[in-house]
Each structure stands twice: as C-alpha cells, then as structure tokens.
Amino acid sequence: MRPADPQQFFVGYVDGVPQRTRSFLAPLIALCLVVVASVAGLAATLQNDAGDGVFEFGVTKPFAGWIERLPHPVLVSPDPSGDGHSRYLLSAFGKHGADELFTGAPGAWYELEGTLVYRDGRSMIEVVAGSVSIATTPTGAVHPTASPDELGVRTLTGEIVDSKCYLGVMKPGNLKSHRACAVRCISGGVPPVLLVRDDEGYATYYLLVDDEGGAVNERVLPMVALPIEITGEVERHGDLLVLRSDPDSYTLLHE
Amino acid sequence: MGVGYRAVGWNRNKKRYDQVVLVGVLLSIAAFVVLSLVTDKGLTFETALIRSTAITAFLLLHVILCIGPLARLDQRFLPLLYNRRHLGVTMFAVAFVHGVFSLIQFHALGDTDPLVSLVTTPISGGAAGFPFQPLGAAALAILFLMAATSHDFWLANLTAPVWKALHMLVYAAYGLIVMHVALGALQDQRHPVLLAAVIVGLVLVLGLHLIAGFREKGSDREVAPSGTDDLTGWVDVGPADEIPDTRARILTVSGERVAVFRDGTRVFAMSNLCQHQNGPLGEGCVRDGLVTCPWHGYQYRPEDGQSPPPFHERVPTFATRVVDGRVWLDPEPRAAGTFVEPSTTTNP
Numbered sequence: 001m002r003p004a005d006p007q008q009f010f011v012g013y014v015d016g017v018p019q020r021t022r023s024f025l026a027p028l029i030a031l032c033l034v035v036v037a038s039v040a041g042l043a044a045t046l047q048n049d050a051g052d053g054v055f056e057f058g059v060t061k062p063f064a065g066w067i068e069r070l071p072h073p074v075l076v077s078p079d080p081s082g083d084g085h086s087r088y089l090l091s092a093f094g095k096h097g098a099d100e101l102f103t104g105a106p107g108a109w110y111e112l113e114g115t116l117v118y119r120d121g122r123s124m125i126e127v128v129a130g131s132v133s134i135a136t137t138p139t140g141a142v143h144p145t146a147s148p149d150e151l152g153v154r155t156l157t158g159e160i161v162d163s164k165c166y167l168g169v170m171k172p173g174n175l176k177s178h179r180a181c182a183v184r185c186i187s188g189g190v191p192p193v194l195l196v197r198d199d200e201g202y203a204t205y206y207l208l209v210d211d212e213g214g215a216v217n218e219r220v221l222p223m224v225a226l227p228i229e230i231t232g233e234v235e236r237h238g239d240l241l242v243l244r245s246d247p248d249s250y251t252l253l254h255e
Numbered sequence: 256m257g258v259g260y261r262a263v264g265w266n267r268n269k270k271r272y273d274q275v276v277l278v279g280v281l282l283s284i285a286a287f288v289v290l291s292l293v294t295d296k297g298l299t300f301e302t303a304l305i306r307s308t309a310i311t312a313f314l315l316l317h318v319i320l321c322i323g324p325l326a327r328l329d330q331r332f333l334p335l336l337y338n339r340r341h342l343g344v345t346m347f348a349v350a351f352v353h354g355v356f357s358l359i360q361f362h363a364l365g366d367t368d369p370l371v372s373l374v375t376t377p378i379s380g381g382a383a384g385f386p387f388q389p390l391g392a393a394a395l396a397i398l399f400l401m402a403a404t405s406h407d408f409w410l411a412n413l414t415a416p417v418w419k420a421l422h423m424l425v426y427a428a429y430g431l432i433v434m435h436v437a438l439g440a441l442q443d444q445r446h447p448v449l450l451a452a453v454i455v456g457l458v459l460v461l462g463l464h465l466i467a468g469f470r471e472k473g474s475d476r477e478v479a480p481s482g483t484d485d486l487t488g489w490v491d492v493g494p495a496d497e498i499p500d501t502r503a504r505i506l507t508v509s510g511e512r513v514a515v516f517r518d519g520t521r522v523f524a525m526s527n528l529c530q531h532q533n534g535p536l537g538e539g540c541v542r543d544g545l546v547t548c549p550w551h552g553y554q555y556r557p558e559d560g561q562s563p564p565p566f567h568e569r570v571p572t573f574a575t576r577v578v579d580g581r582v583w584l585d586p587e588p589r590a591a592g593t594f595v596e597p598s599t600t601t602n603p
C-alpha cells in the first residue's frame with residue numbers, strides 16, 4: 001500500500017515528484033479533468049430550454065397611448081392601421097412596476113420611451129425613467145369604448161410568474177430557480193400573471209386581479225412559481241386576458 | 256504576533272498544481288458554456304455564468320473531499336493533498352462568483368435590500384416551496400471562513416485542533432450545497448441523469464470516507480498493557496523487524512495514537528499527530544534522520560520530537576525498549592519535546 005523506498009516518498013518542498021508516484025497520478029489527473037469537463041458539458045446538454053422570450057436590451061423605441069388601470073397601468077395604443085388597439089403590460093427599471101409613472105387624469109394621452117419584452121404574442125414595455133409625458137391626443141386616435149368581454153368562470157392550472165422576467169428579461173424566468181426573483185419583482189409592482197400551457201405547449205397569460213379588480217401582488221407572493229389551480233372570472237380587455245379571483249381561493253397543487 | 260509559523264512556500268510542484276487546477280476550472284466553465292450554446296438552450300449570459308460557475312465549484316468540492324480519503328488509502332495520492340489549500344481557495348473564488356452574480360441577478364434592483372431579500376423568500380409547503388438560496392449562502396459563508404483562515408499563519412495562531420475543527424466544517428458546507436442543489440436546480444431540471452450525477456457524487460464522497468475510516472480502524476490496534484517484570488504496564492508492539500525500515504507502526508494506547516519507528520537499528524516512538532495540521536506522522540518516514548510528515552513534510556527529531564531549529568513544533572514522545580527482538584512501549588506520554596533515548600535492536 002505504501003512505497004517502501006524513502007526516495008519514493010513525496011515531500012512537497014523537495015522539487016520533483018518520484019517517478020512511481022508521477023506515473024500513477026498523471027493519468028488519474030488527466031482522467032479527472034476529462035470527467036469534470038464531461039459532467040459540466042452533460043449538465044449543459046440536459047438542462048431545460050430557457051424558452052424564446054425576447055428582451056430588446058439596449059434598444060428603446062417611442063410608444064404612445066392611453067392608460068387603462070387593471071389596476072396596474074396597461075398602455076392601450078392605437079394600431080398604426082387605425083382599427084384596433086394593442087395592449088402593453090408596463091414595468092419600470094429593475095424589479096419595479098410602472099404604477100407610479102402615470103399620474104395624469106383618466107383619458108390622458110401619454111408618450112414614452114421604452115424597451116420591448118415579448119413572448120408568445122404578449123408584450124411588455126420596460127419604461128425608460130423620466131421619458132413619460134402627457135400630450136394632446138392626436139387627431140384621429142380612437143379611444144376603445146367597448147366594455148370587456150365576460151368569458152365566464154373558469155378553472156385554470158398553471159404557474160404564477162412575474163410578467164417581466166418570464167416574457168424575456170431573464171431566461172429562464174420561471175420555476176424554482178427563479179422563484180426568489182419572481183417574488184421580488186411581483187413585490188416591486190411588476191404585474192403577476194398566470195401562465196397556462198396547453199398540451200401542445202401553447203401559452204396563455206392571465207393578468208391576476210382579486211375579485212374586486214384590485215392588485216393581488218402582496219397576497220400571491222408565497223404562491224409564486226409553484227403549480228397552482230385558480231378558479232375565477234375571465235375578462236377579455238382587447239388582446240389582454242384578466243382573471244378575477246380572490247387569492248384566498250387559489251389552490252397550490254404540490255401538497 | 257510573535258507566533259512562529261513556517262509557510263509552506265512556493266515551489267515548482269505548487270506551480271504545476273495550480274496550473275492544472277486553473278486548466279480544470281476553465282475547461283469546466285468552457286464545456287458548460289459551449290454546450291449550452293451548441294444545444295441552443297437560449298440562456299442569457301448571466302444564467303450561463305451563474306450555472307457554469309456553480310457546477311464548476313461543486314465539482315471542485317467533490318475533488319477536494321475525495322483527496323483526503325484517497326491519500327489515506329494510497330500514499331501515491333499525497334502530492335494532491337500537499338497543496339489542497341489552493342484547491343479550496345480556488346473553489347471558494349468560483350463559488351463566490353456564482354453567489355454574487357446570483358445575488359445581483361435575483362435580488363438586486365428591487366424593493367428590498369438584496370441581502371434581506373436573499374433570506375426572506377416566502378416558505379411554502381413541500382420541497383418546491385422551500386427557499387434554497389439561503390442554504391447556498393450559508394455554505395458560501397463557511398467556505399469564506401475556511402479560505403480566509405487557510406494560511407498557515409492562522410493555523411499557528413488558532414492552534415492545530417481549533418483550525419482542524421474549523422476546517423471540518425467543509426462537510427457541513429458540502430451538506431448544505433447538496434441540499435441547495437436538491438431543493439433548487441433539481442426541482443426544475445428533471446432529467447434523471449442530473450439527479451443521478453448528484454447521487455453518484457454523494458456516494459463517492461461518503462464511500463471513500465467510510466472505506467478509509469474502516470481501513471484505519473482495522474489497522475488501529477488498541478493495545479492493552481501486558482508487560483511483566485520491570486516492564487509492568489508497558490505495551491507489546493511486536494517484533495522490531497516487522498516494522499519496515501525508516502517507517503512506523505501506528506498503534507492506539509489509551510485512546511492516543513502513537514507512531515513507533517524503526518530507523519536501521521534505532522527504535523523510537525512519538526505521538527502520531529503532526530503539529531502542523533494533525534497529519535499522521537506514522538504514515539510518514541524517516542528522511543535525513545528526521546521523522547517526516549507525509550502531508551506537508553514537517554520534520555521532527557527522533558530523540559525528542561522537536562522540529563530542528565529554526566522551527567518550534569514539538570510532539571509528545573514515548574519511551575521504548577527492545578527485549579529479545581520485540582519492541583515494548585511505555586504508554587505514558589512524555590511532555591512534547593522531551594528527550595527519550597531511542598532503543599536499539601540488534602538484528603536490523
């Protein structure tokens with residue numbers, strides 16, 4: 001088990017490793033390096049796909065429209081074609097919502113700069129600090145008048161995610177690894193949404209509000225990033241779905 | 256400070272060692288990043304950095320933990336132990352990058368101080384709802400403490416037993432990290448091979464420690480005093496010529512491990528515990544007339560267990576006698592550094 005010859009005995013401060021020890025260790029060290037690199041590479045290969053969200057990092061564009069409060073501000077922007085509107089979820093820099101950026105009276109027309117985040121046809125704007133201003137409504141801009149479609153009571157199964165990270169700012173932006181971050185974002189006012197994926201992998205997002213239409217951010221924090229079932233009234237506001245339900249009635253599915 | 260310590264200095268072996276460690280770290284990070292890109296996982300740069308450093312540090316920790324028992328099982332692994340400190344500091348540095356980037360990525364720019372946010376993620380029932388990041392943070396704190404006190408200066412100031420106890424915390428850190436991974440990444444990453452890899456690592460670390468422990472126990476002969484006549488209370492170590500030349504036989508008397516050496520015709524005994532990091536002196540050898548520790552090469556004089564000047568280390572010594580070719584040991588330790596005349600055996 002041990003070399004009998006004291007000359008074969010390794011003493012660190014004496015330069016040179018005894019030949020016997022060297023020819024024993026060298027292949028083992030090489031093997032160890034190969035194993036380490038292989039395990040790291042294997043872990044990379046087997047990890048989940050982070051999805052196809054997009055964050056146009058570093059690119060800002062002008063946006064304009066009215067603000068609808070659900071209760072988080074949502075930008076309602078007339079489509080360039082003139083008919084129809086697009087709705088954008090909004091957030092501020094970092095892990096913050098945009099609730100305080102829009103201080104004008106209801107019906108005011110806003111202009112702002114922002115960075116687009118989008119995934120599965122759902123878009124959010126990260127608003128550039130200080131870029132929001134109120135202007136006169138352009139002639140020809142038609143305010144949407146239709147009241148929301150009531151789609152009735154539904155029971156939905158999915159995961160509560162923060163809309164900013166999941167739509168593309170962080171990849172991945174959901175599940176356990178991201179849970180603490182989602183908690184921070186939603187606590188900071190980023191709109192919480194229920195992510196529902198059907199069997200084909202097609203995603204639908206529901207903006208979460210309580211049964212009175214109020215914000216649920218603080219109340220959903222312990223339930224973020226976990227499998228959950230929510231029963232509530234679904235409303236369609238243009239291209240945006242809203243789910244009204246008291247967070248006390250949400251059911252976590254993992255217990 | 257006034258406390259003498261001898262730095263295990265730089266030399267060619269250490270430089271080569273560090274080069275290999277650096278190559279390993281870069282290889283591991285590169286393998287993760289390149290394969291994430293090639294397989295088109297769509298990770299952001301931050302995620303790739305956080306994950307590649309995490310996996311690299313975790314792998315390094317396995318290597319570190321396996322070297323100890325391997326060196327106890329086969330002395331040819333000793334060169335790896337010699338500079339393990341650098342492995343530990345490197346592992347801490349890589350884990351630190353992972354921890355700091357995670358802290359920034361997941362907790363900064365929010366409505367709460369990032370360090371508060373780190374420890375206040377709400378707990379929800381089940382493994383999926385249990386916060387795993389504080390476990391990683393606790394492990395990182397331990398690794399920091401170890402890296403910061405890894406220099407021999409601290410070893411001398413804290414004394415070897417305290418230092419050794421502190422560095423035993425590496426096992427706590429390992430446990431925390433395994434939980435950090437099991438309750439974190441493995442909750443998301445459901446490929447069974449990933450779970451299997453963590454388990455294989457755990458089995459390897461535990462298994463090697465158990466095997467080395469059992470081997471040691473097996474060779475640890477607790478010897479009861481059996482002497483007669485003028486050797487009353489002494490311990491029979493066995494035939495002198497069964498101790499290999501320049502080597503020792505280790506035995507346990509009243510719970511203490513004693514190394515009984517033979518160097519040619521001279522027989523002498525001292526405590527098995529090296530004063531440096533409690534390395535096993537009895538697994539060392541006599542070199543240039545001095546007992547030489549297998550771990551970092553600290554040396555002690557046969558007759559009094561003292562390191563030759565200018566060094567100050569000293570270990571307890573024991574009296575020996577050779578009668579009819581058999582070695583006898585007085586189980587009463589002499590104070591560290593006490594002169595005891597080595598005994599002689601006629602048939603070397």
Ligand code: HEM
Binds near residue numbers: 177440
């Ligand atoms: C302040 C300290 C730490 C924090 C905040 C932290 C945070 C995290 C986070 C958020 C993840 C999930 C990343 C993802 O899947 O995208 C993770 C994973 C991981 N962490 Fe830590 N960690 C810390 C310390 C450590 C330490 C000291 C180690 C020791 C080597 C470690 C090893 C790992 C490993 C192996 C993974 C799984 C691989 C991965 O998904 O990246 N962590 N950590």
Ligand code: FES
Binds near residue numbers: 529550
């Ligand atoms: S333990 Fe370091 S030289 Fe003995």
